Amino acid sequence: MELTVGQLAERSGVAVSALHFFERQGLLTSTRTAGNQRRYRRDALRRVAFIRIAQRVGIPLKEVAAILALLPDNRTPTREDWARVSACWQDELDRRMRHLQQLRDDFTACVGCGCMSLAACPLVNPGDKLGNEGAGPRRLLTS
Template sequence: MPTSDGLPIGALSRRTGLAVSAIRHYEKLGLLKPWRNAGGQRRYERADIRRLSFVMIAQNLGLSLTEIREVLSGLPGGRTPTPEDWTRISEGLRSHLDQRIRTLEKLRDDLDGCIGCGCLSLPRCALYNPQDRAARHGAGPRYLMGDSPES
């Protein structure tokens, strides 16, 4: 149940700096759950401004939209998230960020043995693809395409 008259999509776009098409895309992915007013127009909660800000920040941190949707599913519906809600979520992201930091440090330390092309086709790429592990996922730059080195 909405807690106010809600924000129209144009206002949400202006407040977040996101294009209306991006907001609709995020809605289709389940990152936002607008409601409809009596006239059938989409309306968004003010808390959606924070949700979209989080989406943009999380993408900059390297999270996929699927991962972001999972994280956001832990936020309460129908009310603005509290500082405690955000603390819980940020603590949950620590392991992801720690892994990203380790990966970036390894890249920095091993860069002289890799030109950073992302090809992952070299059978003996010591940095990203030792023993050509990525080949089992198929052709192309598998890790850049979303495959995980751990999978």
């Protein structure tokens, strides 16, 4: 049985306007009735739950869309389909955790330092990105 947008909103706890937004972003797909009303397969509930969790951990919707693109559009995803998504999801979370741990370590060091040096501070200039762009005062040259 398919769901109307109102039923999907009620079951998922997500506003109808947000569901429409997700659909415009390619995160969710629906079919249309003869009367041009949206209908969602039941697995849309799982997709919406996935999107909400991703939002909670700060993954941009563009990246969520790329991961969800691994699921088939024309049929209900199987356990294997979701396992593939799960593997990608885990890689993405691991990457973010490593990044946050690095930020935490840099921040702890910088709280004790306080120099906020444009050249040396890893928080102001991560990975000396500015230095890789060339010599001289990069921020001043580009502003």
